Amino acid sequence: MAFVSFRFIIFLSILLITYFLIPKKYQWCLLLLGSYVFYAFATPYFLVFLFISTIITYICGVKLEKLSDACNEKLKVDADVLTKESRKALKNIFMRKKRFILIICMVMNIGVLGVLKYFNFFMDNISEILHLCGISYEFPNANWLLPLGISFYTFITVGYCIDVYREVSEAQNNIFKYALFVAFFPQISQGPINRYSEMSIHLYEEHAFDFVRIQNGGYRILIGVFKKVVVADRLGIYVNRVYGAPIDYNGLSLLFATVFYAVQIYCDFSGYMDIAIGVSDMFGIKMAENFDKPYFSKTIPEYWRRWHITLGAWFKDYLFYPVIRSDWCKKIGKNLKKTVPTIVGLLVVWFSTGLWHGASWHYVLHGLYHGTLIILSFLLASVFHSMKTKLHINEDNKVFHIFQILRTFILVDISYILFRARNLKDAAYIMNEIVFHLNPSKEALKIALLPFTEDNTAVAFFGVAMLATAGVFVCEILDYNHIFVLKKHKYINAVIMLTLILLFGMFGQSSFIYMQY
Amino acid sequence: MSREEIFEQINIVFKDVFDNDDICIEEETTAADVKGWDSLMHITLMDAIEEKFDIKFDMKTIIKLKNVGEIADIIEEEI
Numbered sequence: 001m002a003f004v005s006f007r008f009i010i011f012l013s014i015l016l017i018t019y020f021l022i023p024k025k026y027q028w029c030l031l032l033l034g035s036y037v038f039y040a041f042a043t044p045y046f047l048v049f050l051f052i053s054t055i056i057t058y059i060c061g062v063k064l065e066k067l068s069d070a071c072n073e074k075l076k077v078d079a080d081v082l083t084k085e086s087r088k089a090l091k092n093i094f095m096r097k098k099r100f101i102l103i104i105c106m107v108m109n110i111g112v113l114g115v116l117k118y119f120n121f122f123m124d125n126i127s128e129i130l131h132l133c134g135i136s137y138e139f140p141n142a143n144w145l146l147p148l149g150i151s152f153y154t155f156i157t158v159g160y161c162i163d164v165y166r167e168v169s170e171a172q173n174n175i176f177k178y179a180l181f182v183a184f185f186p187q188i189s190q191g192p193i194n195r196y197s198e199m200s201i202h203l204y205e206e207h208a209f210d211f212v213r214i215q216n217g218g219y220r221i222l223i224g225v226f227k228k229v230v231v232a233d234r235l236g237i238y239v240n241r242v243y244g245a246p247i248d249y250n251g252l253s254l255l256f257a258t259v260f261y262a263v264q265i266y267c268d269f270s271g272y273m274d275i276a277i278g279v280s281d282m283f284g285i286k287m288a289e290n291f292d293k294p295y296f297s298k299t300i301p302e303y304w305r306r307w308h309i310t311l312g313a314w315f316k317d318y319l320f321y322p323v324i325r326s327d328w329c330k331k332i333g334k335n336l337k338k339t340v341p342t343i344v345g346l347l348v349v350w351f352s353t354g355l356w357h358g359a360s361w362h363y364v365l366h367g368l369y370h371g372t373l374i375i376l377s378f379l380l381a382s383v384f385h386s387m388k389t390k391l392h393i394n395e396d397n398k399v400f401h402i403f404q405i406l407r408t409f410i411l412v413d414i415s416y417i418l419f420r421a422r423n424l425k426d427a428a429y430i431m432n433e434i435v436f437h438l439n440p441s442k443e444a445l446k447i448a449l450l451p452f453t454e455d456n457t458a459v460a461f462f463g464v465a466m467l468a469t470a471g472v473f474v475c476e477i478l479d480y481n482h483i484f485v486l487k488k489h490k491y492i493n494a495v496i497m498l499t500l501i502l503l504f505g506m507f508g509q510s511s512f513i514y515m516q517y
Numbered sequence: 518m519s520r521e522e523i524f525e526q527i528n529i530v531f532k533d534v535f536d537n538d539d540i541c542i543e544e545e546t547t548a549a550d551v552k553g554w555d556s557l558m559h560i561t562l563m564d565a566i567e568e569k570f571d572i573k574f575d576m577k578t579i580i581k582l583k584n585v586g587e588i589a590d591i592i593e594e595e596i
Contacts, residue, residue, distance in 0.1 A: 166577045301555060316556050317580055324560050325576070342557060378557055382536070 001041040003275045004225055004507075011038065016214075016282060024206035028180055031203075031283065038185035039148065046147035049116075050183060053109055057157040058178045060105035064164045065171035067098050102165045106158055113154045116146055121359030149189040151356060153182055155314055160196045162318050169197040177204055184285075186276040190269070192290045193310040199287070207284030217282035222497045223475075224274030229505035230468045232268035234461070235260040237506070241451040243420050246430050251438040252448040254430050261420050262413045263469050266295065269308070293476050295412075298404035300373045303412060311353070320349045342378065346371050357419070362427060366418040373411060464504055518596060523570075523589050530565045534558065544586035570596055 001008050015034045019027055040047055071094035075087060082090065123139035130137050160181070163169035172178040181203060187194055242249045242257035249257070270291040280287045294307035304312050323329055324345035333341040347368070354367020377384075387393075393400055414431075421427035452461040518526075524542065531540045535553055548554040554562070563574055566588060572595040582588060 166575070166580070168577050168580060301557075305555070320556070321560065321576060321579060325579075338561075342560070346557075381553075 001038055003272065003279075004228055007041070011041075012279060012282075019207075019283060020209040024208070027207060027283075028177065028204045031184065032176060032180040035180065035183040035185040035188065039183060039188060042148045042189070043145070046145075046150075049112060049147045049150065050153065053112070053153060053157050054179045054182045055175070056105060056108050057161050057182075058172070058175050060101055060161050061164045061171035061178070062173060063101050064098055064161065067094055067101070068164075068167050070094065098165055102161060105161050109154050109158050113150055116144065116150065118355075118359045152191045152193060153188060155193050155311075156187070157182055159193065159314055159318060163196060169195070172196070172200065180204075184280075186280040187287060190272050190276070191308075191310055192273065192276070192288045193314050194288050199285070202285045205284075210284070213284060214282050217278040217280075219494060219497075220278030220281060221275050222494060222501070224271040224276075224278060225505075226468075226497055226501050227267035227271030227274065227472055229501060229507060231465070231472055232264045232271060233506035234465045234468065234504070235264040236268075237453075238451045238465075239264055239420070241454075243422070243426070243430075246421075246426055246433070249451065250444055250447055251433040251436075252440055252444045253451060255434050255438060256448050257451070258413055258417055258420075258430070258434065260465075261416050262295070262409070265416070265420075266291075267469075267472060295409055295473075296405055296476075297408050298401060299377060299408060300370060300411060301377060303408055304370065304374070311356075315349045315353060319352060320345045323348050339379065343375055346375050346378075350374070360423075362418050362421060362424050365424070366415050369415050369418060468500075468504065520589060520593065523592050524585075526569060527566065527585060527588060527592075530562070530569050534562050534565050542585045544584065544589070546585040547583065566592070572596065 001011060011034075015030070019030055022030060036047065039050060071091060074090060075082065120141045123141065127138055160169065164171045172181065181194075181196055181199055184194075184199075184203070239257050239261045242253050243261070246254060273290045277287050277289070288310050290309050292306040292309065294303050297303035297306050324341045329341040329344055332344065333339075350367040350371025351364060352367070353370075354364040357363040357366070388395065417430050417434075418424075418427050421430060449458045449462050452458040452465070528540065528542050531542055531551070532538055535551060535558065537552070540551060542551075548559065559579070563579055567573055570592050572592060574591065578591060
């Protein structure tokens with residue numbers, strides 16, 4: 001069920017009214033039922049995968065906690081008898097058992113994701129390698145669909161198990177309550193990748209009707225819908241045309257499409273998050289924020305702390321730290337250089353981030369591009385620092401900040417060419433055209449505006465897109481909450497927003513970009 | 518080793534890791550108070566503290582650390 005659809009408005013209204021009418025102790029049960037109905041509307045058969053993942057990780061969580069409790073109990077009971085060494089040895093015995101359970105759980109969960117998402121990619125690469133060795137054999141491609149939100153809920157469930165394993169979070173002993181955490185409908189198709197320790201605070205408690213909360217949630221939804229249907233889908237028309245056949249367009253059109261894509265993907269993904277968080281807020285459940293004005297970042301590492309925050313945090317806590325703290329990585333560091341484990345960890349994380357986005361080499365390259373920039377900024381930090389000192393650059397200077405923001409945006413936008421292009425050949429062509437064949441002129445500009453509508457209304461279409469984009473970013477700087485908190489203007493703001501959505505929204509394009517991941 | 522001595526030693530590690538002689542840590546010092554204390558530097562810092570005090574932090578500690586006071590608590594417990 002698409003968020004921007006009449007069906008979803010009906011679904012949300014019924015669920016919300018029932019939620020506040022039934023006895024409060026059953027509210028979480030209704031949310032679980034509603035979440036499964038929501039999922040079944042999209043892909044009913046794929047509920048099976050969701051159930052399997054839920055059951056496996058639930059059992060794993062309970063078992064892991066039992067082992068942790070048994071270990072802590074033994075340490076407590078024998079506290080007087082155990083020496084420091086024997087305590088360590090006892091902990092290691094339980095740790096090995098816990099690790100075994102965690103590995104089985106991860107193999108099963110990530111295995112399902114791996115097979116469904118990467119099988120064809122893997123087989124195609126094997127075919128390519130065989131071809132290079134002179135053996136011509138084409139493996140048959142599997143023609144299956146990817147279950148909705150599998151990349152997201154797999155990360156949510158695996159993250160939960162690792163947290164229980166590390167004793168960062170307690171296990172949920174009620175399977176139905178746990179099932180709600182996994183399937184909670186605002187997060188299931190595109191995240192955020194919530195943590196159990198944070199979500200469980202609000203998810204199962206009783207919520208009284210609160211008009212202000214509903215109102216604020218509603219405003220947040222309107223902001224999300226505006227970003228999606230007025231900005232993202234409008235710019236998407238241009239981007240799809242140009243990136244669909246780059247050879248047909250001039251350098252200026254390719255440059256416009258690349259900049260527009262940066263705005264489109266941000267408004268699409270953060271718009272979805274605004275809707276998801278707004279919906280969740282209405283039920284009294286706080287979800288993690290996924291964006292913090294990323295295009296105002298001054299460096300690439302800062303950008304990744306402000307873009308898709310929950311995915312970055314997942315990779316940091318569950319992949320980067322374990323890799324960099326592993327014995328083999330530390331050994332490399334001791335034998336070679338102290339910075340080597342960090343570089344290895346970053347390369348593993350950014351390769352995985354690229355692959356997570358899609359089973360294609362251009363996604364992997366996109367990830368590695370960002371990884372390389374972060375590694376360079378890490379390695380050259382002292383060089384940059386001394387350069388700034390030599391050039392007498394004041395780091396607090398606003399002009400310097402603007403330069404940093406623009407530089408970061410350009411570096412990010414270059415990566416979008418790899419991300420959005422259909423393949424590496426297209427990406428190389430687009431980069432070449434933008435760098436060497438831009439030829440900006442009045443005539444080229446006229447041609448470059450055409451892809452919006454391909455007739456004489458293109459300029460007006462472009463004007464609306466630019467005004468809406470400017471509106472979004474100005475509101476980001478001013479902070480939406482600041483605008484909406486003004487009580488006198490609350491309803492006026494909502495009416496204005498709704499009117500703009502109805503007047504300038506591009507309806508009919510209901511899917512979000514990140515749904516495919 | 519007294520808590521004050523532990524803090525003195527931690528401060529030396531901080532100055533070394535962040536290459537900044539002006540750093541002066543306190544019980545309540547967090548990542549937000551020290552320029553450059555991001556996830557990359559966090560691991561470098563943890564490694565340096567482990568080496569200095571010959572201890573080993575578990576992953577829960579590394580992820581959940583709230584401030585320098587908590588680092589000192591663990592060091593006090595371990596040594």
